[in-house]
Amino acid sequence: MSTSFIPGRIDIISMGCSKNLIDSERLLRRLENKGYTAVHDSENPKGEIVIVNTCGFIADAKQESIELLLELGELKAAGEVGAIYVMGCLSERYKDVLPQEMPEIDRWYGKFNWSEIIETLPDRSSEKRSLREWERNLTTPRWSAYLKISEGCNRFCSFCAIPLITGRHTSRPIEEIVEEVKALVADGVKEFNIIAQDLSSYGTDLYGHQSLARLIETISDIQGVEWIRLHYAYPADFPFEILKVMRERENVCNYLDIALQHIADPVLSNMRRHITAQQTRSLLERIRKEVPDIRLRTTLMVGFPGEGENEFRELLDFVREQKFDRMGAFAYSEEEDTWGAKNLDDTIPEEIKQKRLDTLMQLQEDIALENNTKMVGKTYKVLVERQEGENAIGRTEYDSPEVDPEVIIKGCRVRPGEFINVRITEAYPYELIGEVAD
Secondary structure: OOOOOEEEEEEEEEOOOHHHHHHHHHHHHHHHHOOOEEEEOOOOOOEEEEEEEEOOOOHHHHHHHHHHHHHHHHHHHOOOOOEEEEEEHHHHHOOOOHHHHOOOOOEEOOOOOOHHHHHHOOOOOOOOOOOOOOOOOOOOOOOEEEEEOEEOOOOOOOOOOHHHHHOOOEEOOHHHHHHHHHHHHHOOOOEEEEEOOOHHHOOHHHHOOOOHHHHHHHHHOOOOOOEEEEEEEOOOOOOOHHHHHHHHOOOEEEEEEEOOEOOOHHHHHHHOOOOOHHHHHHHHHHHHHHOOOOEEEEEEEEOOOOOOHHHHHHHHHHHHHHOOOEEEEEEOOOOOOOHHHHHOOOOOOHHHHHHHHHHHHHHHHHHHHHHHHOOOOOEEEEEEEEEEOOEEEEEEOOOOOOOOOEEEEOOOOOOOOOEEEEEEEEEEOOEEEEEEOO
């Protein structure tokens, strides 16, 4: 059989969340340091080795990972790629099952032992150097980076398999994070999107108390850090000290991603969210009172056991009441070995789940348009990300990469990575139109 893969080239394909992406970026740096040509997310993998960083969070993500591996198996059989390695959450969770079911995969690694890939590869560089643990090759635009501050989760919500995959919550030391941020700033990064499975618990394991506010305050003091944006706070035991930092520090964006999942008490109880409907409302009221200009992103779930028609209507009323600036949602799918799978009956038909999801997202689309319309006529600082014809495309501080609205700046040519002031002239549910402010 003839082969057409490229010797010395290694393709890395990242699936799932930005936390996975950081692991892929670290792997990229180590492969290049060892003398290999490392390519990320190529549409036409041709590597001597293809490494897939899998996702195992929900059923759809798992299925997507499996389908990709099967496609790569066909490419391998045709000689278009060499070996196939698998790492990440899916292989961590099913490491005892998948190797038997997919013999076309050459090597399996989990979520945390992927560095063994480097150890097994022969050196192809005479200039290899020692790397610090956090060093990576950014796959994001050079002015923007995700920054993972902890791994794992201690919450054990009844629907979630993350603690089964990632283990207990483990914070990175502030000193190490600061060292990484300074290095990234020196390389031109201006925007830092802070990520973790649970921002609210940051520092509790290292310092004995919540330390998110201290960490963000320290990062904001670093010269060259223009934007800091917070993702994935947990509502129970919320670290309220962060609100003062957000309000007082200009480079800490007035943006918070906080997954609420639901509002009906029977559903929250079944989800084991450790918070009630009234506590949720009080939390949101306090956040908005302390940071009046804040934009909130949340994630909600429909179709969880215990969600009858009354509970779903309560969820719709909650969304109408809160008018979230950004919102995602998904239908519940049972995850094996979770508390919910073992103790609750998933009896809501899939067609009802989908109908509820469609209803919820249509409501949010109307709210998004209403919220965005309020921005018309106002001027905002925008980070330009790319050029499309005669227009520049960017984001405000209220918008995270990939998931939130973009601003189309008419008749503007600006180098990507620059900040400009933009006056909003038109609004749509998930898009804003503007012009350079005088």
